[in-house]
Amino acid sequence: MSGVNAGVAIVGGGWAGLACAVDLSAAGVPVRVFEAARQLGGRARRVDIAGHALDNGQHLLLGAYRETLRIMRRSGADPERLLRRLPLELVYPHQGFRLRLPRLPAPLHLAIGLLTARGGPPGEKLAAARFIHALRAGGYRLAEPLTVAGLLDRHRQRGNLRRLLWEPLCLAALNTAPEHASAQIFANVLRDGLDGARENSDLLLPQADLGRVFPDAAARFIGAHGGEIRLSTRVGQIAQLTGNGGKFAHVVIATAPRQAAELLREAPETRAIAALLDSYRYEPVGTVYLAYPEEIRLPSPMFGLCGPLGQWVFDRGPPGGASTIVACVLSAQGVWDTHDNESLAAALHGELQQTLGRALPDPDWRRVIRERHAAFSCRPGLPRPPAKTARPGLWLAGDYVYADYPATLESAVRSGCHVAREILDAR
Numbered sequence: 001m002s003g004v005n006a007g008v009a010i011v012g013g014g015w016a017g018l019a020c021a022v023d024l025s026a027a028g029v030p031v032r033v034f035e036a037a038r039q040l041g042g043r044a045r046r047v048d049i050a051g052h053a054l055d056n057g058q059h060l061l062l063g064a065y066r067e068t069l070r071i072m073r074r075s076g077a078d079p080e081r082l083l084r085r086l087p088l089e090l091v092y093p094h095q096g097f098r099l100r101l102p103r104l105p106a107p108l109h110l111a112i113g114l115l116t117a118r119g120g121p122p123g124e125k126l127a128a129a130r131f132i133h134a135l136r137a138g139g140y141r142l143a144e145p146l147t148v149a150g151l152l153d154r155h156r157q158r159g160n161l162r163r164l165l166w167e168p169l170c171l172a173a174l175n176t177a178p179e180h181a182s183a184q185i186f187a188n189v190l191r192d193g194l195d196g197a198r199e200n201s202d203l204l205l206p207q208a209d210l211g212r213v214f215p216d217a218a219a220r221f222i223g224a225h226g227g228e229i230r231l232s233t234r235v236g237q238i239a240q241l242t243g244n245g246g247k248f249a250h251v252v253i254a255t256a257p258r259q260a261a262e263l264l265r266e267a268p269e270t271r272a273i274a275a276l277l278d279s280y281r282y283e284p285v286g287t288v289y290l291a292y293p294e295e296i297r298l299p300s301p302m303f304g305l306c307g308p309l310g311q312w313v314f315d316r317g318p319p320g321g322a323s324t325i326v327a328c329v330l331s332a333q334g335v336w337d338t339h340d341n342e343s344l345a346a347a348l349h350g351e352l353q354q355t356l357g358r359a360l361p362d363p364d365w366r367r368v369i370r371e372r373h374a375a376f377s378c379r380p381g382l383p384r385p386p387a388k389t390a391r392p393g394l395w396l397a398g399d400y401v402y403a404d405y406p407a408t409l410e411s412a413v414r415s416g417c418h419v420a421r422e423i424l425d426a427r
Helices: 015-026 066-075 108-115 122-137 148-154 159-174 183-193 215-224 257-264 268-278 341-356 409-426
Strands: 005-011 031-034 046-049 052-055 083-086 089-092 097-100 203-206 228-230 248-253 282-293 302-304 312-315 323-331 365-376 394-396
Touching: 005 015, 015 031, 015 066, 015 215, 015 409, 046 365, 052 282, 052 323, 066 215, 066 409, 089 159, 097 108, 097 159, 108 122, 122 159, 122 183, 148 159, 148 183, 159 183, 159 323, 215 228, 248 257, 248 409, 257 268, 282 341, 323 341, 341 365, 394 409
Parallel strands: 005 031, 005 248, 031 228, 089 302, 248 394
Antiparallel strands: 046 052, 083 203, 089 097, 282 323, 282 365, 302 312, 312 323
16 A cells, blocks of 8 residues: 555553553564653653642552563563552551451462451451352353442342452442442452462552653653654544555554544444444542641551541652652542532541541642543443454554453553554564
């Protein structure tokens, strides 16, 4: 085809697009990344607040994020330095609940962790162990579409372990309330995160802003291998990049679903996928940063709030810095999203005091970041589009394409790397 080269255009500089670009660049394929924003990272990006490099939303990685760790290393980012690895520990100080998975071989680590959890009655612990055993015996495949709430009801998960373990894990992983969330996707998360190899359940807490964790290194790697990144560049039509007189043999749409639908509507063979994506519902995610004087110290890097609004708290440091920066995370639709920013920050300050059991000074500063369409609503039976479209040379990459997982960094990275392999196989 006249004017077409062997390069690949990637529309979207989030984690899926950058992962695809890194693997293609490593194979010697020239890539050009088009990003509409002024910075890379997509829905997991660096923001500057009060002179601190933080993130548009707090993200937690797991040891099971193998493709994310691999692509970080390939791009030159060092997971051992940028991510703090800790055994999985879920702590609710106000409720006296603590579950910690010991460094024992799998699946013993999970069994011991459940049975020694503090704050859960013996009957609840045994029921939780039976729940995992039943999922394992069924290969983590469910015979029918269920919500997470329906799955927990079916396996008699009640009390503290339901309220402080399973339901918070569902919110954190799927960004969807248990009464709406897909039980099958939740089972997949439990399979790979809790019931796989022992190290899969480790928490990987970012020790730097998300830009440094991957996008910055990816940009350097792509540039060093002859690729190009164009920021503040919006692609209005795929026909500009491929097809009659186009410049690229392959185009990868690696945007969020809503933006992907806009691009897919232009051609008859991709309008069905556009209609599918138009049917998606979305969940908000909020992050409330509270900065306290440096003498304020938190009991652990991550713990649960007493509620009713707050869910999880992360210590964002920086270690040895002049402030203690707390990130309060709020996932999925809920009462929290009816509050304005000022009342929400004030309420979470109060919940933090109640959780810690002591008075705290007023924050030096506070900032509320809301991502209204942070993640697709991960519901039972939600159809997911294929990576390869019916339009020759046009591909999709993103967390919504990887059907086994919810909207996570790992699913975005896996999707991007899968598309890179498919393109290389097609060459």
